[in-house]
Amino acid sequence: MVDIAVQLYTLRSLEAPLPELLDRVGAAGYDGVEFAYRVRESPVEEVIAALDRNALDAASAHVPIEALEDAPSEALEDGFDETVDFYDRLGVDTLVVPWLDPEHFESAAAVDAVATRLDGLAAALGAEDVRLAYHNHDQEFATVDGAPAIERLIDRTDDRVGFEIDVGWALVGGSDPAALIDRHADRITHVHAADADAARGESVALGEGDVDLGAVVASAQRADAEWLVYEHDDPGDPIASIEQGAKALRDALE
Template sequence: MVNVAVQLYALRSLDAPLPELLDLVGRAGYDGVEFAYRARESPTDEVLAALDRNGLDAASAHVPIEALEDAPPEALEAHFDETVDRCDRLGVDTLVVPWLDPEHFESAAAVDAVAARLDDLAGALDAEGLRLAYHNHDGEFATVDGDPAIERLLGRTDDRVGFEVDVGWALAGGADPAALIDRHADRITHVHAADVDVARGESVALGEGDLDLDSVVASARGAGVEWLVYEHDDPADPVASIERGERALRDALD
């Protein structure tokens, strides 16, 4: 069964504490939520209470790579442990690195360095009973030695490094999102359901851009994906956006 979640980044412009945002997500009809930076801003017991009263599961959490590794050497263990502890208390079992600068995908050596970093993190998280995944934008589809950088990255990482495909950004990068899911089905448990206007390179509401959502959902089902995660990078009306996104995903899953 494919569940439907929302990435809280879509609600970042709302000036409200995280539990209130989770109430909005619950009223919109979602099964779960993918946490972002606001997971640090509210007491854990209040967040857990909001998840419970809204019947929401913690689908995953976007965690900057710096929260797992780029701390002063003497603080590295505490930095990692703090992040792992917070995710564990929230019931998060999948941590997603959401962004690396495009310079990391401009050469074979740069991609290989990223692969080594992700392998190290995946091993450390696996020892804690957690999964690691990497979330793409369009920079990962730059050509490196004749192939998209994302293909080199996945080819040089351990299977413990999952792939959270953002289908909108994959499309903006020139890929066929459904084919990408088919090709890497064994690495994918979460798919970011985002639409783009390719000509403008802008995030838009599902159904207003160039994404073939039906083909993406079919491939996600075929891959045994656990979560479709709605995201809109810059909605004019965040609440209306997540409500519309939930309906679009439910319709595509029917």
């Protein structure tokens, strides 16, 4: 059975502390949450309490690759050990690399270098009983040696590297997202249920864009994906957005 979660980036414009945002996620009817934005702004004990009172599981967490490669900067103080320990306290068992710049998908050599990096991180995290996944945007669908770069990335990475397919961005990149999930079902851990206007390359509410949500959900179920994660990059009303997203996903799962 596939559970539904919300990516907290969807709520980034709200000024409420994270525990209050988790209360709104629980009220909207989600089973879990994918951490990302502002996760460290509230005491971890308060975040855990909010998860518990809303019966929310930690679906995963988006973590910059630098935090997993022990390359902290002025804006990113934590490295590998601190990151793993922090998310372990929240019950997270899958850490997701959410973004790599387009230059990493412009040539076969660049894609292969990304594959090597992800393999190394998957091995290191595996030793801590944590999974690694990679989340796509549209740059991963640039043509490399006659095929989308993401196909080469999946082929060149170890099976320990999972993939969180963002179906909206996959569509913007020119892919059929349901077919992509079917083709790589054994590598899919999560599916980002995001809709998009493919022509404009913009995030829109579920059902208002070009993504065939029914086909995507069916593919996610066939792949035994653990989570459908709702995300809207720039909702006008974030709370209404997550409420509508939960309903659309529940309806699609019936």
